[in-house]
Amino acid sequence: MNAITTVAPILVRREGPVLVLAIHTPGKRNALSPGLFDALTEALASAANDATVGAVVLTGADGYFCSGGDLNQLATRRLLTLEQRRENLEILHGLLRLLSKFPKPIIASVEGGAAGAGLSMALGCDLLVAARNASFSVAYVKVGLTPDGGATAFLAQALPRQLLTEMCLTGDLVGAERLHALGVVNRLTEPGDADAEAIALATRLAGGPEQAMTRIKTLCRAAVSNTLGAQLDLEAGFMVEAQGSAESAIGIDAFLAKRKPDFVSLRSKR
Template sequence: MDETILVDRRAGYRVVTLNRPDRMNALDKPTLHALLATLADAEADEACRALLLTGTGRGFCAGADLSTVGNSDGIGRDVGAAIEETWNPLARRLHNLRMPTVCAVNGVAAGAGANIAMGCDIVLAARSARFVQAFSKIGLIPDCGGTFHLPRLVGEGRARALALLAEPVSAERAEAIGMIWRVVDDAALMQEAEAVAAQLATLPTQALVLTRKALRASAQNSFDQQLDLERDTQREAGYTPDFAEGVRAFMEKRPPVFTGRKA
C-alpha cells in the first residue's frame, strides 16, 4: 500500500492511519485511491473483523487537499467529476463495509474529513479534536456523505446551522449533541480506540452488520415495515454459526467464541 496510508494488522482487526501530517492528512487523488484499495484489501481478508481509522500528526483529516486544485492532479472546475471518481466510492465503501468501523479523531476533522469520521460506526475523539463542516467557506456543499450523516446524528436544525455557518464544534460539544460516541483524553485516545476495535473483532460480525442495517433503515420505514425488516434480518442472523455458538455458550455458562462467518 501507498506510504500515505499506513496499515497495522492486529488480531482480528486492522488499524488504518492517514499519513500526510504535513498536509493535516488532507486527501489528494492518489491518497484517496490508496485508501480505497486499503479498505478493499481489509474487506477481502476473512480474518479482519473490525477496522480502526485514524490519522498521524496534529489532525485527523482536513478533507480534500485544495493545493491540488487546478493542476493536472487536481479536481479542476468539475468538482462533481472528482466526487464521482473518489469521494462517493469512499463514502459508499465505508458505509457498506462488511465489518464494524471505529474512528479515532486525533485532531481537526474538517470538510470531508469530518464526514469520513461520521461515516464510521463508532467515533471517539481526543479532547483537543474539532469538527467543522468547512464547505461553505469555499462555496461548496458538504460531501462524502455529510448531508446524509449529519442530520441523522444531530438533527436537521443543528445540521443546517453547522453546514451553513461552518463553525467548529469541540469534541465535548460533538459528544453532547450525538455527533460522536465518546470524548477521550488525548493521551488515551488510541488505547481506548484499539480496545473498542479489539472488542468488536470478538463479537458476532454478521449480527453487528445486520444491526447497523436495521438501524439505518428505521428513519425511512413505517413501524410495520421496520418490524418486517427485523424479522428478515433476524432470520438471516439466526442461520449464522455465531447464533448457534451464542446459544451453546449461554447454556454451558461459558463465554462464546464467535467466528464472524456467515456460514
C-alpha cells in the same frame, strides 16, 4: 503491535484482530491527496475478505484526522467541465458508500480535528472516538463551496436542524465534547488516547459474531429512513436467517452453559 506498512498516502498496521488505517499526508494535516481513495478502497476490500481481520480503525497520522480537500487541487477544478467535476467528486462518494456497506465494524479515531470531507469520512464510520480537545467543522462555506461526502446526511441523523444549519452556514468549529453530549461522538478520551480507545473498542467488537454484526449494521443504517413496516420486514428477514445460523447455535449454547462464546473460530471455516 505489528510493523507499520506505508501504502502512500496511508499507514497500515495490525493490532491483533484490528486493522488500523492512518491517513498520512505530512505537512497538510492529512488533507485528501491523490491516491488516498484508491489506497483506502484497496485496504478495506482486502480487510473485508480477510478472516483474521475482525474490525477496522480509521485514524489520522501525526495527531490530526483529516482536514478535507486540498484547496490547491480544488482550485484547478474550475478548469474542468461540469461532468468532469462530478466524476472527480464521485471518487469521494464511492469511498463513503464503501464505508456504509463495509461488513465489519469500522471505528473512526479523531485527534486534533476533522474538517470538510474529513468530517464526512469520520461520520461515515460506524462509531466515532475523539479526543476531548478535537474539533469538527463543515468548513465549505468559508471558501464559497457547499458540503459533500454525505456530511449533511450524517449530521442530520443526530443533530437538530438549527445546529446543522448553523454548522454549515458558519463553518465554525464544534468541539468533540459538544458533539459527544449530542450523541454524535461515542467515546471521549484525553488528548493522545483516541487511537488506544478506538483499538480497544474495535478489539472487543472483533470477537463478536461477524454475520450478525453485519446484519445489525444494515439495520441501524436503514432505520433512519425506513418506515416502521419496512424496518419490521427487514428485521424479520434477518432474524429468521440468524436463528438458523452457526453463530446463534454457538451463542445460545454458550449462554445456557454460562461460558463465553467463541465466534472467531467460525471465520476460518468460511
